[in-house]
Amino acid sequence: MQAIIGKVGDYLVRGCEKDDVPTVIRINGETLPEHYSDFFYYEILGEFPEAFLVAEVGGSIVGYVMARIEYGFSHLKRLGLSRKGHIVSVAVLEEHRGKGVGSILMEKAQEAMGARGATESYLEVRVSNDQAINLYQRLGYRTSGRLEAYYKDGEAALVMALPVGH
Numbered sequence: 001m002q003a004i005i006g007k008v009g010d011y012l013v014r015g016c017e018k019d020d021v022p023t024v025i026r027i028n029g030e031t032l033p034e035h036y037s038d039f040f041y042y043e044i045l046g047e048f049p050e051a052f053l054v055a056e057v058g059g060s061i062v063g064y065v066m067a068r069i070e071y072g073f074s075h076l077k078r079l080g081l082s083r084k085g086h087i088v089s090v091a092v093l094e095e096h097r098g099k100g101v102g103s104i105l106m107e108k109a110q111e112a113m114g115a116r117g118a119t120e121s122y123l124e125v126r127v128s129n130d131q132a133i134n135l136y137q138r139l140g141y142r143t144s145g146r147l148e149a150y151y152k153d154g155e156a157a158l159v160m161a162l163p164v165g166h
């Protein structure tokens with residue numbers, strides 16, 4: 001069993017295990033229009049397990065975050081290349097929202113990025129996703145760009161970024 005690395009109310013945050021991935025895929029299916037192949041989840045779990053986290057209450061998983069480490073141009077006002085943490089997906093089941101679960105998942109993933117030497121965290125979010133944009137802004141993320149027709153249905157994405165690490 002993975003160690004508990006965070007707590008908010010009755011919710012516990014711990015590392016995702018292989019056996020948890022089907023539940024994560026189900027939560028993704030219920031909460032987001034962006035789905036990935038099963039292989040993709042296991043690949044991310046293998047590459048960066050410290051930032052693939054689940055939140056559970058009473059033994060049931062109710063949310064997850066997953067991220068990867070990349071090397072490329074900074075999304076902050078920095079010149080040149082940076083080691084970046086990319087939040088690939090974060091979601092909390094609707095009946096468990098507004099209780100701090102999304103925030104603690106993001107904060108713990110950001111800590112893991114810093115520990116891997118990343119200097120920033122970044123993500124894409126639908127321009128219409130007010131709940132998520134509010135959460136990211138409250139955590140300190142700032143919009144660094146906009147990608148037109150980023151999603152399959154033609155909606156644009158905001159790119160948001162936050163310094164992490166020391």
Ligand SMILES: CC(C)(COP(=O)(O)OP(=O)(O)OC[C@H]1O[C@@H](n2cnc3c(N)ncnc32)[C@H](O)[C@@H]1OP(=O)(O)O)[C@@H](O)C(=O)NCCC(=O)NCCS
Nearest residue numbers: 090091092097098099100101102103125131132134135138
């Ligand atoms: C975005 C998402 C992950 C946020 O999860 P969440 O668990 O509701 O996040 P939090 O509870 O930490 O924060 C949500 C709100 O609850 C409030 N809140 C946080 N802790 C709280 C607490 N203990 N008691 C009451 N309210 C609280 C926060 O202030 C926050 O308000 P704000 O963001 O308007 O400022 C969730 O809405 C979701 O899964 N959406 C669908 C999937 C999605 O869009 N993912 C993002 C894709 S880019």
